Amino acid sequence: LQFKGDTSSDEIVGHEFVYPLVHDLLAGNDDERQRAYILVLNITTNILTHDWYLVGEKHTATTWGFWNPIRINNDSNVQDDRGINSLEILAYLLQTYAYSGDERFFDSAKLLIDIYQYDINLINAKMIAVCENNFSDDQLAYLSYFNLLYAINTITLTDHLSPAQKARAKLITDKLLEYMKIGLDLFHRYTQTEKSPFYNFIYCYATGQVNQTQHLFNKIYTSSVSFNCSSLSTDGIWHMQRWPLELINWPQFNTIRLDVQRNKPAECNGKPYALHLLPPDERNVGKWNSNAYSLDYGTGFKEEDPTPFLISYWGMRYFNLLGE
Numbered sequence: 001l002q003f004k005g006d007t008s009s010d011e012i013v014g015h016e017f018v019y020p021l022v023h024d025l026l027a028g029n030d031d032e033r034q035r036a037y038i039l040v041l042n043i044t045t046n047i048l049t050h051d052w053y054l055v056g057e058k059h060t061a062t063t064w065g066f067w068n069p070i071r072i073n074n075d076s077n078v079q080d081d082r083g084i085n086s087l088e089i090l091a092y093l094l095q096t097y098a099y100s101g102d103e104r105f106f107d108s109a110k111l112l113i114d115i116y117q118y119d120i121n122l123i124n125a126k127m128i129a130v131c132e133n134n135f136s137d138d139q140l141a142y143l144s145y146f147n148l149l150y151a152i153n154t155i156t157l158t159d160h161l162s163p164a165q166k167a168r169a170k171l172i173t174d175k176l177l178e179y180m181k182i183g184l185d186l187f188h189r190y191t192q193t194e195k196s197p198f199y200n201f202i203y204c205y206a207t208g209q210v211n212q213t214q215h216l217f218n219k220i221y222t223s224s225v226s227f228n229c230s231s232l233s234t235d236g237i238w239h240m241q242r243w244p245l246e247l248i249n250w251p252q253f254n255t256i257r258l259d260v261q262r263n264k265p266a267e268c269n270g271k272p273y274a275l276h277l278l279p280p281d282e283r284n285v286g287k288w289n290s291n292a293y294s295l296d297y298g299t300g301f302k303e304e305d306p307t308p309f310l311i312s313y314w315g316m317r318y319f320n321l322l323g324e
Contacts, residue, residue, distance in 0.1 A: 006056055008064045009088060010136065013143050015043055016092050020150060023099070037099050044096040048108055052089070069116035080132060083125030083183060084141050086118040090176065091147035097169070098154035101161055106169060113172055122179045126187040131268035136289040138191055142199050145184055145206045149213055152177065156216065177216060181207060185226040192227055194277060194292045197236030197312035201321055204229040210319040233321040240313060242279040247304045249284050254295040263293065272296055 023036040047054055047067060054065025066072070067089035072082050090109055097105035112118040125141055127134070152173045155161060161169070184206055191199045204210050208217035209229035254260050255272045263275040273293040284297045287308050316322050 006062045007054065008062075009054070009066075009085065010064075010140050012043060012047075012054060012065065012092075013088055013140055013147065016040065016088075016095060016147055017143050020095055020099070020147075020154070024154075040096055041100055044092045044105065047089070047092065048104065069112060069118070072118075072121070073116060080127040080134070080137075083121050083123070084137055084144065086112070086121035087125055087141065087144045087148060087180070087183075090118055090122075091144050091151055094151035094155065094169075094173070095147060098151050098158055099160065101165065106165075110172055113176070119172075119176050119179045122176075122183040123186070125183040126190060131266075133190075133266075135291050138187075138199070139287070139289040141187060142191075142202045142288075145180070146202045148176075148180060149206045149216070152216060153213055188227055192232065192235075195235035195239045196288060196292075197239050197316055198288050198308065200229075200232035200236045201312065201315040201319055203227060204232060204321060205315075205319060210321070212319065229321065233316065233323065236312065236316055237322065239280060240309060240316075242281045243309050244281040244285060247285075247306065248300060249286070249298040249302045249304065250300050251298040252284050252296060254278065254283060260295065262295070266293070 019036045019040045023033050023040075027033040027036060047065075050061070052066065052068035053061035056062045056065075066078070067085050071078060072085055078085075090112065093105045093109040093112075096102070097109070126138075155166060155169050155173065184203065188199070188203050192203075205213055207225045207227075207229075208214045209225060254274070255262070260278070261275040263273045266273045272295040273291065274295050275293075277292060278295075283292075284294065285308070286304060
């Protein structure tokens with residue numbers, strides 16, 4: 001990936017999401033596990049050795065691959081990326097540390113927290129200005145929440161780190177989880193209205209409401225979670241049950257419906273949006289970075305892939321959120 005071109009931070013988040021899962025769950029032998037590990041190691045090392053930037057084929061920083069603390073904290077042009085990019089890089093570093101045991105990655109995470117307050121940046125991961133709602137950032141953030149929790153969980157359970165390394169890591173991860181949860185609860189106040197099985201299963205995982213992560217939160221705080229996983233699972237199941245079998249984006253014209261109320265304040269770009277979520281089979285369904293409230297959309301010349309449904313279904317199934 002060092003010479004991929006002007007790739008997005010979204011792609012890096014995707015790579016950092018899937019390779020640990022391949023390493024732990026999919027790889028069938030040590031060679032495959034080593035290949036997944038090397039990919040994670042190389043990506044994070046590239047960022048770390050290029051002053052917190054992802055460097056492209058011309059040895060220049062890519063447009064969106066930046067996690068440099070001076071830019072993140074001081075550049076007002078990227079203030080809406082501050083929380084998400086802080087979340088991303090902390091997940092990368094801790095994920096790589098969990099598998100490598102290389103103190104460079106832990107020390108770098110500690111530096112970003114102690115000196116540049118990247119942990120506090122997590123509180124405002126979601127920008128809430130009406131006309132600044134970025135649905136791609138929503139998808140990006142939830143993958144990063146998963147990555148961070150998966151990294152912390154791996155550090156806690158792995159045999160590759162010594163007891164001393166785990167104890168040192170716990171000094172920052174416990175506090176990190178507190179800030180992360182504040183930001184995630186604020187974030188989910190907006191995304192939970194979409195009843196997304198993808199966002200909801202990650203929220204359940206990242207707040208310790210599934211068996212795999214519950215132990216991380218037992219001794220950190222006693223306050224209840226803002227959104228109950230049982231209710232979120234019900235919403236997610238409803239969403240998948242209403243998912244259309246037809247994946248071609250046929251034209252939809254929901255603005256002519258008398259039973260649909262439009263959200264006028266949210267129509268910043270002139271496109272009509274619904275005030276209340278329509279079922280997936282009554283509108284166009286895209287990836288999780290699309291606007292679920294769009295009313296008129298589609299051309300009939302594009303077929304979506306089933307990934308948004310499949311990642312949601314298997315995520316909920318793996319964490320036992322589908323019920324009986």
